[in-house]
Each structure stands twice: as structure tokens, then as C-alpha cells.
Amino acid sequence: MIRYRLLYAGITILVLVIIVLTFQFEKENQLKQSMKEEEDMIHNNDITETSSFTSQLKRRIDSVLDQEPDLQGAIAGISVRSAESGTLIYEQHGDIRLHPASNMKLLTGAAALSVLGPDYTMSTQLLIDGQIEAGTLNGDLYIKGKGDPTLTQQTFQKMALLLKEKGITHIEGNVVGDDTWYDDERLSRDLNWSDETYYYGAQISALTASPNTDYDAGSVIVGVKTGEAGETPTVSLMPETNYVQVKNTAITTESGNAEAELTVEREHGTNIIKVSGSLPTAANSVYEWISVWDPTQYALSLFQSALTEKGITVSGEISTHKTPDGAQLIHTHASMPLKDLLVPFMKLSNNTIGEMLIKEMGQLEHSEGHGKKACRFWRLSC
Incomplete structure (x- = not known):
């Protein structure tokens, strides 16, 4: 790839x-x-x-x-x-x-090990605010994100299966995403505007999703496969989702000495991904990691699809707001421990994991998932 x-x-x-x-x-x-x-x-x-x-x-x-x-x-x-x-x-x-660029990840990783500890995990909670009667949840279902960058389509499918095993086949209420564990500052102020469309400039949310086990949270993988000369190349998405819309105007060209001149990018402020340019018939498939707009809604979309796949229907809407204090916790999903998460973070120079670790340290030390407060804590403790 x-x-x-x-x-x-x-x-x-x-x-x-x-x-x-x-x-x-x-x-x-x-x-x-x-x-x-x-x-x-x-x-x-x-x-x-x-x-x-x-x-x-x-x-x-x-x-x-x-x-x-x-x-x-x-x-x-x-x-x-x-x-x-x-x-x-x-x-x-x-x-x-x-x-220093990505070398700063060495400091971020060391700080996370010191502040959070090697066995620290990020969690995602499922909560309800109603009773379950005859397979129906008479209330809302909440999925509360607490900074786990490793949630994938498979994770949401396991959550949906767990709900099914608890006897829930219908939700007479809403499915609510709660991303308030972190602040609402989605993008770093130091981010180059041209990076925002790609995975290394993805928005940060306490409730997000990754396309695969590289854990580039808040992104999808767009695959472009060549076809016959004159035809439109085939575009695939990982994970398969209707949260993004693909507009494919690319063309397959005769091989010869031609090189791929392909562009894959997302329109700012939307989830429209444009594929344009040319791809020779003999070219290998091209893969681009593209960020999504609003990762919380992206995660909710994957969760909703998982519920549907497992036969769980929803009468209400898909929305976002804070989980009420009286909600009942029915399941907690834990990420891998930090000592293992540092492998994709450091080896793949994963920006989103780094940003989430900073906010996580701010949450642990100040009960507020804010990067500035985490950095201030480092300076005072060094």
C-alpha cells in the first residue's frame, strides 16, 4: 500500500x-x-x-x-x-x-508513561436511562467516549452484540453520543490548514473511530483500483460507511510510461471526498487516509450501523449531548494498555494518538480534557 x-x-x-x-x-x-x-x-x-x-x-x-x-x-x-x-x-x-516535528512524540510518550502509567487504559461506556422490558429499552442509550483511539467498526459490532445478549432488540428512545470527556477544540492551533483533509490533521474527539489497527482515529481509508483504459477507477472505503460521500471523476489511462496523477481529498467542512486525476491500467491500487468532518458523528454512524446489523431497531434519533448523572452503566470497553498503545503511536508517528494522550493527561490532572492545561502541568512538574 x-x-x-x-x-x-x-x-x-x-x-x-x-x-x-x-x-x-x-x-x-x-x-x-x-x-x-x-x-x-x-x-x-x-x-x-x-x-x-x-x-x-x-x-x-x-x-x-x-x-x-x-x-x-x-x-x-x-x-x-x-x-x-x-x-x-x-x-x-x-x-x-x-x-523538532514528530520527534516531540518522544516527549509526549514519556510524559504519558509518567503521568498515566504503563497500564493505563482509555474506556468507552454504554449507559441507559430507562428500563428494559420484553426486549425494549424504554429510554435512551448512551455511548460515552473517554478518549479511546482504538475503536473500530469491529468494536462497535461487539458492543451491539453485547446489547443483543442483554436482551435488547429495540430502543424506544435515542442513541446519544457523549464526547464531553475532552474539550471541544477539535484541531490544534498549530495545524497547517492544508493538512486538515488528511489523517495526520484529523479532528480530535473523546468519541471517535479508526479505520484499522494503525489507529488513525477520525479517518477513513480510500482505496482506488485501476480498471480498463477509459473507465472510471473503482473506489472503496475502509470501513464501509455512508458517513462520507465519494465523488469520483478519475479516469483509467493506458499504461505505457504514464504515472499515477491521482488526487484524493475531502472538501473542508463537509464529508465529500473527491477522487480526481488519472491512474494507469498497470498501476497498483492507491490508498489514502482521509480525515472525516466531526469524528463524534462518524463513530455514532458506525455504531448505528452495527446496531442495525445485529437486528436492534431504534425509534428515536442519533444525537449528541452529555450523559445524565442518573444513567445506568451497563458495559465498559477498555483500550489496550498505554505501554502497547505507544507502539502504533511511536512507530507510525500517529498524530491523533498523541493529541488524545495530551488531552487525557489534562483530564486526569485537572478533570478537564484540555491540552493547554496538560502542558502547563508538565512545565510545573519538571
Whole structure:
């Protein structure tokens, strides 16, 4: 699959490669001397420019910088220091003020582990405010999001099945989404306006959904498959949903030496996704991760579809507001623990997970899912 990432994600990968190399060399050093000797060496600042470790590390990093195509013509600032002593081990342009970009996820992940803990989970609750009689819920059903970025179509189907197993086949009321766990600031103020249509610029909500297990919450995957020359390419969605509308004006062209000139983007303020341009007959399928407008309604749409699929009918409407205090909790779905969630967050440079972790820390420390308050807490606690 073709997945376009921002250039700074490539820089992040480089930094992570350097970190892995550092661990690798430390392991090689351990084969030459005892653990105690190595700890003493680090503690006493005995890692010097002439050490075998430092020399090998320099050669490896320099090799990556020289051979990585994405870095040609760019400036990479690198500073490697001992975590114990702060001793400088390697540096290249370390004093140049470059935009840190996705490297900041290292700090976000570390802060989340410190504030939330490695076993912390985000939850999604199902609540009711009426009685269940003869298969009918005489009241509203609430789905309250509490910051879980890992909800997928399959998750909502499991929730619907659980309701069916509890004997609910009809809801004589509304299905209500509650996203008040976080504030209503959907987009970061630092976001480039041109990024808003793509997954890395997706809106943030306490109740949202992801298209697959990469957990790019608040987005859908648009697949474009080539056809016969002159025909319109086939467009697919993951998950399958009618929450977004696709307008496909693309055309399939003869192969030859032609390259794909395809554009997939969403109109701002709508859920209309436009597919335009051309795709050669011999081209591989193209996949784009596109953000949705209003992720809360997106999650509710998937939940409603799951209810219908499991044979649960709804008399009322699909709406959003705060869950009343007296609502009865009937089920809690927990995300994977934070220590596992950090894998897609860090490995895939997942922006939405990072934004949600910041709001989650604000909620835990200040009972308000606000990113600014979380950042203020970090500064005061450091």
C-alpha cells in the first residue's frame, strides 16, 4: 500500500534508528565487559571520543546521514548524550534551532508513561436511562467516549452484540453520543490548514473511530483500483460507511510510461471526498487516509450501523449531548494498555494518538480534557 507521510516523519524514523543503533552498540559492549564495568564507565563519564563505542556510533550515524535519500539537501540536527551523565557522545548541527516535528512524540510518550502509567487504559461506556422490558429499552442509550483511539467498526459490532445478549432488540428512545470527556477544540492551533483533509490533521474527539489497527482515529481509508483504459477507477472505503460521500471523476489511462496523477481529498467542512486525476491500467491500487468532518458523528454512524446489523431497531434519533448523572452503566470497553498503545503511536508517528494522550493527561490532572492545561502541568512538574 502507498501511504504518504510528511517528511518530518522520515526524520523521526532516522532518530529512532539512531536510538536503536545506540542500544545495539551498548549490547555489543556488554559482550566485552561485565555489566558492572559498563555501568561504572557510564557513571564516571568514561565514554570518551576515543572509545570504541563512540567511534562505531559515529560511523554508523554518519553512514545513515550520507546515504538516506530523503535527507539530501536537508539539515539534520542530532545530539546524542548519556542518559546518566549528560556527556555528549555524538553531535551534528546540534546547536542549530530546527523544528523538532514528530520527534516531540518522544516527549509526549514519556510524559504519558509518567503521568498515566504503563497500564493505563482509555474506556468507552454504554449507559441507559430507562428500563428494559420484553426486549425494549424504554429510554435512551448512551455511548460515552473517554478518549479511546482504538475503536473500530469491529468494536462497535461487539458492543451491539453485547446489547443483543442483554436482551435488547429495540430502543424506544435515542442513541446519544457523549464526547464531553475532552474539550471541544477539535484541531490544534498549530495545524497547517492544508493538512486538515488528511489523517495526520484529523479532528480530535473523546468519541471517535479508526479505520484499522494503525489507529488513525477520525479517518477513513480510500482505496482506488485501476480498471480498463477509459473507465472510471473503482473506489472503496475502509470501513464501509455512508458517513462520507465519494465523488469520483478519475479516469483509467493506458499504461505505457504514464504515472499515477491521482488526487484524493475531502472538501473542508463537509464529508465529500473527491477522487480526481488519472491512474494507469498497470498501476497498483492507491490508498489514502482521509480525515472525516466531526469524528463524534462518524463513530455514532458506525455504531448505528452495527446496531442495525445485529437486528436492534431504534425509534428515536442519533444525537449528541452529555450523559445524565442518573444513567445506568451497563458495559465498559477498555483500550489496550498505554505501554502497547505507544507502539502504533511511536512507530507510525500517529498524530491523533498523541493529541488524545495530551488531552487525557489534562483530564486526569485537572478533570478537564484540555491540552493547554496538560502542558502547563508538565512545565510545573519538571
